[in-house]
Amino acid sequence: MSTTRATPAAPPGGPAGRPAGRGEPDRHRWRNRLHRFDMRYTPYLLVAPFFLLFLVFGLFPIIFNGVVALRHWRLDDPTLTGWAGAANFEKLLTDDDFWNALYNTFGIFLLSTVPQLTLALVIASVLNRRLRAQTWFRVGVLLPYVTPITASTLVFAVVFARDTGVANWVLSVLHLAGDEPIDWRSAKWSSWTVLATMVNWKWIGYNALLYLAAMQSIPRDIYEAAAVDGAGVWRQLWRITVPMIRPVVIFTVVLSTIGGLQLFTEPMLLEQNAQAATGGANGEWQTIAQLIYKVGWKDLNLGYAAAMSWGLFLIIVVVSALNALITNRLGGGKR
Amino acid sequence: MAGSGARWVRLVAASAAGVLLVAGCSGNSGGDSESGGGVTLKIAYWGDFGLDELKSRYEAANPNVKISLNTGEYNAQHEDLQKKLIAGDGAPDIAAIDEGFVIQFRGQADKFVNLLDSGAGQYESKYLPWKWKQSLTPDGKAQIGLGTDVGGLAMCYRTDLFQAAGLPTERDKVSALWSTWDQFIATGETYTRAMGKKFIDSGTNIFNPVLGQQAVGFYDPSEALLMEGGPKVAFEVAAKAIQADLSANLPAFQPEWNAAFVKGDFAVLACPAWMQGHIKNTAPDTAGKWDVAAVPGGGGNWGGSFLTIPKQGRHVDEAYKLLEWLIQPEQQIEIFKKVGNLPSQPALYQDPAIRDFTNPFFNNAPVGQIFSKTAEGLTPQYLGKKNGPTRVAVENVLNRMQNGDLKGKPLGQAWTEATKEAQKASTS
Numbered sequence: 001m002s003t004t005r006a007t008p009a010a011p012p013g014g015p016a017g018r019p020a021g022r023g024e025p026d027r028h029r030w031r032n033r034l035h036r037f038d039m040r041y042t043p044y045l046l047v048a049p050f051f052l053l054f055l056v057f058g059l060f061p062i063i064f065n066g067v068v069a070l071r072h073w074r075l076d077d078p079t080l081t082g083w084a085g086a087a088n089f090e091k092l093l094t095d096d097d098f099w100n101a102l103y104n105t106f107g108i109f110l111l112s113t114v115p116q117l118t119l120a121l122v123i124a125s126v127l128n129r130r131l132r133a134q135t136w137f138r139v140g141v142l143l144p145y146v147t148p149i150t151a152s153t154l155v156f157a158v159v160f161a162r163d164t165g166v167a168n169w170v171l172s173v174l175h176l177a178g179d180e181p182i183d184w185r186s187a188k189w190s191s192w193t194v195l196a197t198m199v200n201w202k203w204i205g206y207n208a209l210l211y212l213a214a215m216q217s218i219p220r221d222i223y224e225a226a227a228v229d230g231a232g233v234w235r236q237l238w239r240i241t242v243p244m245i246r247p248v249v250i251f252t253v254v255l256s257t258i259g260g261l262q263l264f265t266e267p268m269l270l271e272q273n274a275q276a277a278t279g280g281a282n283g284e285w286q287t288i289a290q291l292i293y294k295v296g297w298k299d300l301n302l303g304y305a306a307a308m309s310w311g312l313f314l315i316i317v318v319v320s321a322l323n324a325l326i327t328n329r330l331g332g333g334k335r
Numbered sequence: 336m337a338g339s340g341a342r343w344v345r346l347v348a349a350s351a352a353g354v355l356l357v358a359g360c361s362g363n364s365g366g367d368s369e370s371g372g373g374v375t376l377k378i379a380y381w382g383d384f385g386l387d388e389l390k391s392r393y394e395a396a397n398p399n400v401k402i403s404l405n406t407g408e409y410n411a412q413h414e415d416l417q418k419k420l421i422a423g424d425g426a427p428d429i430a431a432i433d434e435g436f437v438i439q440f441r442g443q444a445d446k447f448v449n450l451l452d453s454g455a456g457q458y459e460s461k462y463l464p465w466k467w468k469q470s471l472t473p474d475g476k477a478q479i480g481l482g483t484d485v486g487g488l489a490m491c492y493r494t495d496l497f498q499a500a501g502l503p504t505e506r507d508k509v510s511a512l513w514s515t516w517d518q519f520i521a522t523g524e525t526y527t528r529a530m531g532k533k534f535i536d537s538g539t540n541i542f543n544p545v546l547g548q549q550a551v552g553f554y555d556p557s558e559a560l561l562m563e564g565g566p567k568v569a570f571e572v573a574a575k576a577i578q579a580d581l582s583a584n585l586p587a588f589q590p591e592w593n594a595a596f597v598k599g600d601f602a603v604l605a606c607p608a609w610m611q612g613h614i615k616n617t618a619p620d621t622a623g624k625w626d627v628a629a630v631p632g633g634g635g636n637w638g639g640s641f642l643t644i645p646k647q648g649r650h651v652d653e654a655y656k657l658l659e660w661l662i663q664p665e666q667q668i669e670i671f672k673k674v675g676n677l678p679s680q681p682a683l684y685q686d687p688a689i690r691d692f693t694n695p696f697f698n699n700a701p702v703g704q705i706f707s708k709t710a711e712g713l714t715p716q717y718l719g720k721k722n723g724p725t726r727v728a729v730e731n732v733l734n735r736m737q738n739g740d741l742k743g744k745p746l747g748q749a750w751t752e753a754t755k756e757a758q759k760a761s762t763s
Contacts, residue, residue: 075417075418076720097759161591162591183584186739272586272590272591273410273586275410275411275414276727278727280739281734281735281739282735295763298414299724300417301763
């Protein structure tokens with residue numbers, strides 16, 4: 001077969017013969033090369049768009065922000081430019097507003113993250129049992145997450161209005177209200193509660209679904225064995241479920257740390273005049289993200305705002321790492 | 336090298352800011368179709384400038400021009416303009432600027448069309464001299480805006496609530512109740528005792544008019560912060576009103592404040608001319624229940640605006656034509672009748688259309704005469720570059736006295752706090 005094929009019918013070198021004679025090995029080589037290219041380079045091609053976009057919209061702004069943080073740059077005074085060195089960062093250390101915002105951010109963060117993740121865990125373990133209309137409940141728990149954050153926040157702002165709000169009405173019905181309606185925006189504790197409520201409402205369901213997904217992979221017989229050994233529901237939750245879904249718990253803790261420390265939309269919209277960005281008359285609930293917005297776009301001091309966002313970035317890195325470490329320990333990890 | 340580096344930084348920054356703006360301020364950018372060689376002129380302002388009907392009239396007279404109106408929140412509009420001036424793109428063809436911000440923008444006169452080059456110098460004699468100077472650069476070479484309205488001051492009050500409290504309701508008798516702010520507070524105490532309701536909307540709306548009556552505001556012309564003069568007087572009056580428990584604690588221009596107009600949660604309100612339009616738009620059902628009396632403590636100014644043309648616009652010539660048309664007496668009078676904004680051209684005060692105008696919404700009060708009189712007898716303050724943020728900082732301290740951590744605290748403590756916050760705002 002091969003000899004008949006190899007034997008040219010037409011004289012060699014004829015214009016028609018050439019492609020017919022060498023076509024097969026050529027195609028093989030081409031295919032080979034394509035294959036090697038595919039194995040070696042296609043993955044890079046496929047991930048390239050993300051990295052290109054990240055370079056343009058992620059890395060570049062971060063680096064540029066670092067440059068700006070080291071410069072004087074005021075929008076209302078174009079003549080004030082040039083290198084500031086560490087001046088912006090030094091100012092940060094002695095700025096009462098920054099420390100107040102940091103305090104608020106952490107307060108709201110604790111008030112929201114701890115109940116949020118605990119409740120999510122409980123809800124997930126309930127949803128993990130056999131329930132009637134299971135899918136309905138599982139979808140329902142995610143609904144707050146789907147609601148646009150601005151819409152839900154505006155509704156909450158109405159609920160917590162001083163004179164006309166539902167929250168004060170409920171308190172008075174329950175005989176928990178004092179002589180005067182609570183002005184939720186006037187003190188730290190009340191405004192933090194309002195903000196934590198908004199954050200919790202939105203994220204409990206989302207975290208619960210993450211936990212639920214992880215719980216599905218825990219074999220049923222472990223629970224059965226534990227039940228036989230006499231472990232109650234709570235004991236099962238803390239001794240079996242949490243350790244077995246530890247990676248997901250760490251993931252949610254890190255995620256809520258990042259989100260909680262960057263809290264912006266809720267505090268902005270709690271302000272009656274959203275533009276003010278002062279977080280209350282005395283900065284009762286001004287978060288760092290809000291302060292950065294105010295310094296940059298209202299005081300028009302971009303250099304200082306950039307320094308602040310670098311400060312926030314460092315704080316988030318440290319706190320996230322700490323949280324991951326602690327969670328890891330709590331969950332019984334040995335790493 | 337250093338120069339080119341700085342330029343590079345600024346260029347990148349400006350484009351970055353531009354991207355942010357596109358993301359942050361939807362609505363007013365883009366979407367302006369210029370079919371058939373027509374021109375779309377965008378005007379940005381806040382509240383109600385009475386332009387809705389004028390717009391269609393101008394469009395009918397100039398078929399190639401379309402006008403796009405963009406009204407927003409007061410602070411937001413000024414900040415938006417500032418950002419767009421820096422970014423170098425996106426500013427409206429005509430931007431309104433309030434007197435509280437005009438010094439800040441006057442300092443950037445190179446970013447605005449010099450209206451003197453367009454021939455606006457011919458209008459100088461028509462304006463109140465101080466109004467003309469407010470938007471003129473100190474060297475007198477560039478005029479960035481033409482004045483629209485001035486504030487003037489009066490007190491608006493609810494006749495029905497006054498009657499229920501056993502107070503006089505006729506405007507002259509009401510004016511006679513309070514020639515000083517102390518008498519005003521005493522009247523408020525009578526009202527509050529009789530009705531069990533609050534008298535004023537907010538301490539800040541006492542602070543601002545009293546400050547407007549002082550010779551010197553927050554800053555002197557060398558931009559030094561002077562808290563011990565006018566601001567202290569105004570702060571003490573406002574604090575006294577708060578301590579007498581007259582205030583309904585409603586931050587001005589916010590939803591709850593607007594709702595209180597409808598519910599009648601307060602009985603008096605300091606009224607610059609432009610406030611008339613706000614009351615009318617917010618609580619149309621209270622027509623006829625309001626009246627206008629004199630303000631305690633004599634004349635003063637609160638507010639008043641200018642129309643400017645940012646240089647970056649694509650149709651600066653058409654924009655000037657529209658601006659020139661808007662400040663003509665005919666249009667100014669129509670705006671006054673429609674929303675109450677008092678023109679800043681004193682000759683118009685003698686015009687019967689204004690002199691004899693009574694506002695039916697305000698129980699036919701002769702508002703033309705009332706506001707003309709305060710505007711003419713006025714020596715305005717110098718408002719510094721940081722006037723806006725400083726005012727907000729002090730207002731916040733008053734709000735804290737009303738329902739925050741300073742509630743029930745001695746006046747001295749609040750004043751210390753106010754000076755501290757003002758200092759911070761002046762250097763922010």
